[in-house]
Amino acid sequence: MLIPALALAGAGAALLAHGVYEPNSPLFGPVVGRGPREPVLYLTFDDGPNPRTTEPIARLLERERVPATFFMVGRHVDRYPDLARGVARAGFAIGNHTYTHTKLALCGPGRVGDEIARAHAAIVTHTGITPRSFRAPHGQRNPFVRRAAAAYRYRVFGWTFGVWDTARPGAAVIRRRMRHGLRPGAVLLLHDGDGYDPMGDRTETAEALPGILEDCRSMGYEFRSLDRISGA
Numbered sequence: 001m002l003i004p005a006l007a008l009a010g011a012g013a014a015l016l017a018h019g020v021y022e023p024n025s026p027l028f029g030p031v032v033g034r035g036p037r038e039p040v041l042y043l044t045f046d047d048g049p050n051p052r053t054t055e056p057i058a059r060l061l062e063r064e065r066v067p068a069t070f071f072m073v074g075r076h077v078d079r080y081p082d083l084a085r086g087v088a089r090a091g092f093a094i095g096n097h098t099y100t101h102t103k104l105a106l107c108g109p110g111r112v113g114d115e116i117a118r119a120h121a122a123i124v125t126h127t128g129i130t131p132r133s134f135r136a137p138h139g140q141r142n143p144f145v146r147r148a149a150a151a152y153r154y155r156v157f158g159w160t161f162g163v164w165d166t167a168r169p170g171a172a173v174i175r176r177r178m179r180h181g182l183r184p185g186a187v188l189l190l191h192d193g194d195g196y197d198p199m200g201d202r203t204e205t206a207e208a209l210p211g212i213l214e215d216c217r218s219m220g221y222e223f224r225s226l227d228r229i230s231g232a
Contacts, residue, residue: 021105021139021140022139023136023138023139023140023158023159024139024158024159025141028141028142028143028145028146029141029145029146029149029150029156030156031141031156031157031158032155032156032157032158032187032226032229033157033158033159033160033187034160034185034186034187035185035186035187035224035228035229035230036184036185036229036230037184037185038184038185039184039220039221039222040184040185040221040222040223040224041182041185041186041187041188041216041221041222041223041224042069042185042186042187042188042223042224042225042226042228042229043061043066043067043068043069043188043190043223044068044069044070044071044095044135044157044159044187044188044189044190044226045057045068045069045070045071045190045191045192045193046071046097046135046189046190046191046192046193046195047071047072047073047076047097047101047191047192047193047194047195047200047202048070048072048073048076048083048087048191048192048193049070049072049076049077049080049083049084049087049192049193050076050080050083050192050193050194050198050199050200050202051080051083051198051199052199052201052202052203052206053192053193053202053203053205053206054070054080054083054086054087054192054193055083055086056206057192057205057206057209058070058086058087058090058092059090060206060209060210060213061090061092061209062090062091062092064213066213066223067092067093067223067224067225068092068093068223068225069092069093069094069095069133069157069225069226070087070092070093070094070095070192071094071095071096071097071133071134071135071157072084072087072094072095072096072097072119072123073097073098073099073100073101073119073193073195074096074097074098074099074100074115074118074119074120074121074122074123075099075100075122075198076193076198077119077122077123077126077127078122078126079198080198081126081127084123084126084127085126085127085128087127088127088128088129093132093133093225093226093227094123094127094129094131095131095132095133095134095135095157095226096116096119096120096123096131096133096134096135096152096154097119097134097135097136097137097195098115098116098119098136098137099114099115099116099118099119099122100115101137101195101196102115102137103137103138103140104136104137104140104141104142104144104145105140105141105142107142107144108144109144109147109148112142112144112145112148113144113147113148113151115148116134116145116148116149116151116152116154117148120152131152131154132153132154132155132227133154133155133156133157133226133227134149134152134154134155134156134157135156135157135158135159136156137195139158139159141156157187157226158187159187159188159189160183160185160186160187160188160189161181161186161188161189162188162189162190163177163178163181163189163190164177165190165191165202165204165205165208166191166194166202168201168204169204170204171204171205171207171208171211172208174190174204174205174208174212175208175211175212175215178190178208178212178215179212179215179219182215182216182219182221184221187226190205190209190212191205192205192206
């Protein structure tokens, strides 16, 4: 009896870990990790706003008429409200990425609720936009996230793939990784900021972006906003 019990406990732990660490796991509530398998892509940026990269990224996207969603960290919005407003004025969607970019899987219901509420308030106060989407830092969630997000009627998003641009491997590597990972309906994860350092260096991502857009289009993809995903 001991071995089956241990096996059951192990399976339960594995399931829980999957729910916590897999950004698209439905264990803790519905989450959108990709769109329909059509030649379309959904571009997203996390961890801004950032004084070195958010504005040039938004300016390029606006010039190229590429929609994107910026999942912003609330305390960075408070620190750089003009940058957040600029993103909003350019017509890009802004999502909630918590206030301090903490790993929510380690937080109780009070902290989870506070992180989401404070970020929501910062975005509304400084941009006039009411965010409709939420992405957990590192994609990590727990059972309390669903209730806190539901209070704001958020749609929770994961992503199809990222390219570890936060490791700063070089603009050419970021571009190459993105090109190799492209697939129909993908939600693409890039970073215009650093979740913990408001001055974090994301210039390589900004430098890679023109080539990424060129590659995506040359491969026959078009860009759409996350709200175009059915039910999003």
